[in-house]
Amino acid sequence: MSYKSILVHLDTGVRAHPRLEIALQLAHRFHAKLTGLFSTYVPPRHAFVVMAGSAEYYAEHERLRHERAGALERLFHAELARAKVDGQWIAAEGYANDVVPPYARLADLTVLGQSDPTDPEAFVAEQFVEHVVLSAGRPVLLVPCAGTVAAPGRHVLIAWDGSREATRAIHDALPFLAHAAQVTLLTVHASSDQPPRDRIPGADIALTVARHGVKIDVRELNIENDTPVGDALLSQAAGLGCDMIVMGAYAHSRLHEVVLGGATRTILQSMTVPVLLSH
Structure with missing residues (x-):
């Protein structure tokens, strides 16, 4: 028995790259295909309808989100090539608690980051980790948000x-x-x-x-x-x-x-x- 498909959730938080590195090491260890799933917090449009300049704020947020997603996608593919791991990139649109679990159900193992209250960019949804763990139907490997962590399992x-x-x-x-x-x-x-x-x-x-x-x-x-x-x-x-x-x-x-x-x-x-x- 082995993991043949691994999913790693990526966002614009500071721990996204270390989490990707762990997922790459695991994909190499188990000879698994690695899927990088990009999903971040997306503010609802209706939350800004009563605010002056809300349309401009939303447009700027979307521009920055796509810019960061593009940079992370380039990093993901470069790291795949370096680690000699097969993989694919998916940018999921919508509320993370809704869009991430279906992808997790298609993977043998999902790698998530521990909730980090010190990093606003790491917030993607309320009780995100809990929702994925309960609804994926597959194992979830949760990586600490502090310290230096190597690929586990020794x-x-x-x-x-x-x-x-x-x-x-x-x-x-x-x-x-x-x-x-x-x-x-x-x-x-x-x-x-x-x-x-x-x-x-x-x-x-x-x-x-x-x-x-x-x-x-x-x-x-x-x-x-x-x-x-x-x-x-x-x-x-x-x-x-x-x-x-x-x-x-x-x-x-x-x-x-x-x-x-x-x-x-x-x-x-x-x-x-x-x-x-x-x-």
């Missing part, structure tokens, strides 16, 4: 709780696991958890994955009730020297709002290494 930490989402994440991550030098599977127990006998043991799923030729180190961690599971996962990832986390994404949509589970919310806000999420 030492992978799997967050395991026996759920459907965690099971889906493990199988979606099999190409990474097969290439990893080390894989650690961690079950976090809070003192108020259900008894361990009611949960699928980590050793059982490790045996399933071992049939794919992946050796897994199974660990368990006990925490207090007031310790967030997401914080425990990040702490363990740092302590073990992991460069990637694999986990299920727990959330549901309520009208136009995405309501995240606690651990998922913590990871999306505070991640320090790339995270593969599946829902």
Whole structure:
């Protein structure tokens, strides 16, 4: 099993180029076709109808957007040639939460950037990452917005709780696991958890994955009730020297709002290494 098609979302934010570099390295590793999908925030025309000079503002915004898209497209094709990777460029028109998920459904893996509140250019839509993760039906690799990050997968930490989402994440991550030098599977127990006998043991799923030729180190961690599971996962990832986390994404949509589970919310806000999420 391998990823044969990878989609990377690109915008005009400062982290677009580093995110592209990671996607290129992964496409080269898995011999996959890379699609660069350009989608940015597009202000609705009707928002400016009562503002003086609104038509000129909108026209200028569109001009700058197309200018930046052209520059990024040229960079994308140059990087494809340098990395000797096959790929294509798509500039999606419309609201990102509507236009990006359909493309993500056509890819084996989608690479997104973590939301960055310090970079206005990185904003494309409200809860953009959450919407793509929940609606893609495919795994999403989320890249941190801070620090220098290399293509992940040397030492992978799997967050395991026996759920459907965690099971889906493990199988979606099999190409990474097969290439990893080390894989650690961690079950976090809070003192108020259900008894361990009611949960699928980590050793059982490790045996399933071992049939794919992946050796897994199974660990368990006990925490207090007031310790967030997401914080425990990040702490363990740092302590073990992991460069990637694999986990299920727990959330549901309520009208136009995405309501995240606690651990998922913590990871999306505070991640320090790339995270593969599946829902």
